[in-house]
Amino acid sequence: MINKILKYFLKKKNSSLLALGQKVLSFSSRAFNPLHLNIEITRRCNLECFFCPSRFTKDERTDMTIGQFREALSKLPRLKVLTLLGRGETLINPDIFAMVDYALSKGIEAIDIVTNGTLFSEENIKKLEGVSNFTVSIDSPDPEEYRKLRGYSLSKIEENLQRLVKLAAWKPYVTVQMLVTSGNMRQMKDMLKWAKKIGASRCSFILMIAFDEKLDKTNPQFDKEFGNLVREAVSYAKETGIDIVAPSPVPAKKNCFEPWRSVRVDIAGDIYPCCYIFESDRAWTEFYDGVCLTVNQREYVMGNIFKDDFAGIWNGPGYRMLRSKVRNNNRLAAVAAGKFSQLRDKQAAGKKMRFSYCDSCLYRWQCAC
Numbered sequence: 454m455i456n457k458i459l460k461y462f463l464k465k466k467n468s469s470l471l472a473l474g475q476k477v478l479s480f481s482s483r484a485f486n487p488l489h490l491n492i493e494i495t496r497r498c499n500l501e502c503f504f505c506p507s508r509f510t511k512d513e514r515t516d517m518t519i520g521q522f523r524e525a526l527s528k529l530p531r532l533k534v535l536t537l538l539g540r541g542e543t544l545i546n547p548d549i550f551a552m553v554d555y556a557l558s559k560g561i562e563a564i565d566i567v568t569n570g571t572l573f574s575e576e577n578i579k580k581l582e583g584v585s586n587f588t589v590s591i592d593s594p595d596p597e598e599y600r601k602l603r604g605y606s607l608s609k610i611e612e613n614l615q616r617l618v619k620l621a622a623w624k625p626y627v628t629v630q631m632l633v634t635s636g637n638m639r640q641m642k643d644m645l646k647w648a649k650k651i652g653a654s655r656c657s658f659i660l661m662i663a664f665d666e667k668l669d670k671t672n673p674q675f676d677k678e679f680g681n682l683v684r685e686a687v688s689y690a691k692e693t694g695i696d697i698v699a700p701s702p703v704p705a706k707k708n709c710f711e712p713w714r715s716v717r718v719d720i721a722g723d724i725y726p727c728c729y730i731f732e733s734d735r736a737w738t739e740f741y742d743g744v745c746l747t748v749n750q751r752e753y754v755m756g757n758i759f760k761d762d763f764a765g766i767w768n769g770p771g772y773r774m775l776r777s778k779v780r781n782n783n784r785l786a787a788v789a790a791g792k793f794s795q796l797r798d799k800q801a802a803g804k805k806m807r808f809s810y811c812d813s814c815l816y817r818w819q820c821a822c
Contacts, residue, residue: 481776482772482773482774482776482777482780483768483773483776484712484713484714484767484768484772484776485531485713486529486530486531486764486767487529487531487532487714487715487716487767488531488532488533488534488714488715489532489533489534489535489536489714489715489716490525490526490529490532490534490535490536490715490716490717490718491536491538491715491716491717491718491728492517492522492525492535492536492537492538492717492718493517493538493539493540493717493718493719493720494516494517494522494537494538494539494543494546494548494549494552494720495515495516495517495539495540495541495542495543495545495546495720496515496516496539496540496541496720497515497516497541497542497545497546498540498541498542498545498569499542499545499569499571499572500542500569500571500603500604500605501604502602502603502604515720516545516546516547516548516720517546517548517720518548519548519551519552519555521722521759522548522552522555523555524758524759525718525722525758525759526555526556526559528758528763529716529763532559532561533561533562533563534561534562534563534564534565535556535561535563535564535565536564536565536566536567536728537549537552537553537564537565537566537567538566538567538728539720542568542569542571542572543566543567543568544566544568544571544572544573544577545572549566550577550580550581553566553580553581553583553584554583557583562585563585563586564583564584564585564586565584565585565586565587565588566581566584566586566587566588567588567590568587568588568589568590569589569590569603569605569610570589570590570591570610570613570614571605571609571610571613572613573613573614573616573617574613574616575616575620578616578617578620578621579620581621582621582622582623583623584625585625585626586625586626586627586628587617587625587626587627587628588628588630588657589610589614589627589628589629589630589653590630590632591607591610591629591630591631591644591647592631592632592637593607593631593637593640593644594607594640594643594644594646594647595607595640595643596608598636598637598640611647611651614627614629614651614652614653615651615652618651618652618653619652626654626655627652627653627654627655628653628654628655628656628657629644629647629648629651629653629655629656629657630656630657630658630659631644631656631657631658631659632659632660632661633658633659633660633661633673633700634661634671634672634673635670635671635672635673635675635676636671638673638676638678638679638682639682641658641682641683641685641686642682642685642686642689644656644658645686645689645690645693645695645697646693648695649693649695653695654695654696655695655696655697655698656686656690656695656696656697656698657697657698658683658686658697658698658699658700659698659700659821659822660672660673660674660700660815660820660821660822661821662739662815662821662822663739663740663741664737664738664739664740665738665740666740666743666745668740669740669741669742669743672741672742672820673700674700674701674702674703674704674820675742679702680702680703683699683700683702686699687699700819701819701820704792704793704818704819704820705818705819706817706818706819707817707818707819709727709779709811709814709816709817711726711727711728711729712726712727712772712775712776712779713776715727715728716767717730718758721757722757722758722759722760723754723756723757723758724754724755724756724757724758724763724766725750725753725754725755726753726755726772726775727816728822729814729815729816729821729822730748730750730753730810730814736748736749736750736751737750739815741793741794741797741815741820742793742794742797743794744794744797744798744801745801746797746800746801746810746813748810749805749810752807752808753808753810755769755771755772755775756769756771774807774808775808775811778808778811779811793813793818793820796812796813797813800812800813
């Protein structure tokens with residue numbers, strides 16, 4: 454019955470109806486085939502950013518092949534949205550253009566590429582025709598600050614994005630994404646001005662995951678001024694007509710539908726339930742307000758898209774257990790400001806069970822991403 458309901462929403466091709474359908478679906482531990490795939494196609498990068506999770510791992514720097522990419526897509530016949538990304542620079546993968554062409558040939562309706570914006574040459578832009586959205590990571594509108602963060606020239610990025618906006622005749626949506634810290638939070642309004650100048654469609658402001666105590670102290674949610682700065686940025690965006698995605702000034706619950714609608718595949722083909730939980734092949738130490746959790750990424754590996762039957766994974770015992778966990782957690786009362794660290798303290802000290810991290814997930818409480 455649940456699948457019949459979601460099929461109806463899919464046929465209508467209405468985003469509001471589809472969102473309602475996903476909400477209905479979230480009451481079940483089973484799910485219709487995923488509509489959205491996040492797939493990691495490279496772990497190589499041309500920048501060395503100090504906050505990148507690659508600093509905390511020793512993974513082999515490699516690429517996904519076009520053959521592997523085709524095999525992954527063959528397992529997801531109802532796919533509508535595709536995000537190409539990785540713990541590296543997406544456009545470095547030599548098969549990126551063939552991947553875009555193949556995805557378009559399979560009728561995928563929306564393709565999003567996450568990139569640092571360094572490789573938008575005229576030739577590359579023309580080969581990317583049909584991409585719906587480019588999400589470009591730029592963490593400061595100030596040239597000196599940007600160079601400190603990413604070791605690259607902001608003026609070159611500006612030239613590249615202006616070239617993209619000018620040459621992309623199919624008019625893709627261009628999102629400028631800024632990782633907000635206590636050091637650059639006063640630059641949000643200037644970031645909006647910069648994005649408007651280069652012709653971007655949207656500014657997305659996100660919060661980082663802190664992998665050590667030093668990064669934890671840079672979280673802007675601990676600054677009383679942050680809320681006013683967010684409201685000022687939202688107001689300015691409305692005045693200038695640029696879209697904005699703004700972070701919550703304090704921890705606040707939001708519903709999670711990822712295990713029902715989306716899947717994340719890493720470069721080795723391992724399947725993760727969401728884009729947030731995947732960053733490492735092992736475990737990481739994650740800090741928030743002085744509380745440290747050890748997050749075992751491997752407990753979230755649901756199977757392998759190259760080796761296993763995807764239908765058996767998607768509605769198998771692991772995913773059904775996870776959906777039950779998330780569904781029950783969605784009914785928790787919202788955590789009041791200042792109480793989130795208490796939840797994480799309890800989580801750090803308590804008995805560990807599979808998918809236990811969902812109880813204090815930074816993404817679900819709007820404390821990261």
